[in-house]
Amino acid sequence: MTRITDLLGIEYPIFQGAMAQISTSQLARAVSEAGGLGIIASGGMTADQLREEINKTRAITKKPFAVNVMLMMTNCDEIVDVIIESNVKIITTGAGTPKKYMPGLKEAGVIVIPVVPSAKLAKKMEDLGADAVVAEGTEAGGHIGEVATMPLIAAVTKAVSIPVMAAGGFSDGRGLAAALALGAEGVQMGTVYLASTECPIPDSFKEKVVESIETSTVVTGRKNGAPVRTIRNTMTTKYLEMESHEVPREELEKLTMGSLRKAVVEGDVENGSLMAGQILGNISNIRSVAQIHEDILTEYRHISLPKL
Template sequence: MNRITELLGIQYPIFQGAMAQISRHQLVSAVSNAGGLGILASGGLTADEVRDEIRKTKALTDKPFAVNLMLMMDNVAEIVEVLIEEGVKIVTTGAGTPKPYMPRLKEAGVIVIPVIPSVKLALKMQELGCDAVVAEGMEAGGHIGEMTTMPLTRQVAAHLDIPVVCAGGIADGHGFVAATALGAEGVQMGTVFLAAEECPISAAYKQEILISVDTSTVVTGRKFGAPVRCLRNQLTTKYLELENQNISRHELEAMTMGALTRAVEDGDVDNGSLMAGQIAGLVSTIRPAKAIIEDVMTEAKAVLEHLSL
């Protein structure tokens, strides 16, 4: 047991990343039942849809789970009220500061854990009264920052008094041990859970993860300050070509409208957005979420036993 497991009441200090349109009740409940922290993604959902996902998750698990708040959404305040009404006690946040909602969340006894890309923002979150932070490096899939996982995690852990969870480029026990060595007290993994049996994405999307190698991902959107890491395909190739030309941000956004849905629901691996991290090349089998978590912990113990200094 460490500060993360004690704080959250979970067996293993493993978070399942909140992936938009992907981290739904099926996956979240499976991760929580396996002893980790399942995290519902609220991005793109209405307040009523979030309430429905919370209730479906509760019907499948009595273990702790969290809801992620994308703070750029217009309906965040409404969703916060839903979380409180439904008795959700753990919240992770991204894409902004939770400052406007902290009094309400803390009044309701909610644990708040922001995802941060720098020491500066991590210190602000600690000062704000957050309970822990997730330090996410740019090796992660989806929307990313500029710092890589190793220097980010080490520096955040060195500067903060609250617990740090490491994210970005972790999919097995070796990564778990590395994160611990950097000062983290837990890890957050997303890409490896794309290949979980319970993950509700198309079979074609899962297959693309399984056949990936270390160089399969690419980052789009850097020109306009909105970098996103995905698997290479026809969409990313076209996007990068246009991004290097005199194309407006509006035109590029129009091209990617609905791209994640095309990948997740339709299985369009050519024109869909296959968000995934650089560690995808290490993910080669479809397993239950329980097996993923247990394999990570078993391997981590074996790695620690064989380390010699």
């Protein structure tokens, strides 16, 4: 369908975003089986845990999947070693540059796709030898940049010749059509998969996603240079209040300590970190991953644009 489907051998130009402690084999293999690219988020995993997740994924699907590497992790060397040893052929990267690992990855035949927040960084990744990039706009959930998706995709597709995947604010066929119109080769989505039957998060989190609207998210951490978009709750309200009063970073970190686990394991929707994007308002029910993909492709194929 696009250069990215040819490059990766996937059916649809759809990536599943790497969400820490959420994008495990359970979700990744479902996305790959449904024709997209499932991605295991290695953030927070040990080398042995990642190896186990890779094996679990392969036990269910023979289709391509990827591993995301957060380059700020202290055990990054071990994670990359596991990827190469396990013969994983696709990775996405974030939170840093993969320069240190490129020679080994390329020698092993691994396709490297960094996630970038700017055209300047996208060009640097292309020069480094990246096979494609994911350009993620500030509408996305979790750790974000400052540029909105539409101007970001326009800038990145102009700056590089390698395939560009658009991320930040996508969940349906209209979004896929818009991304392709901007010159992207497909979309990466995260939030929409939170409301999937295969997503390994508590029902309370899924219900919060379904009931939220496009204005339900807030961004914390901007003053500290580490902005994160989450669904507004008791914890974020307290955080923003403390942030406005110039509370030291150490105190803010105490407030958020363990908040991701509270959300994705314990189902605490008031004190947990419910990372999600502004596309929330377009998600109204819980579906299987296969149904999500079917709905996206059906809508995309029936889009009729007005003649000018």
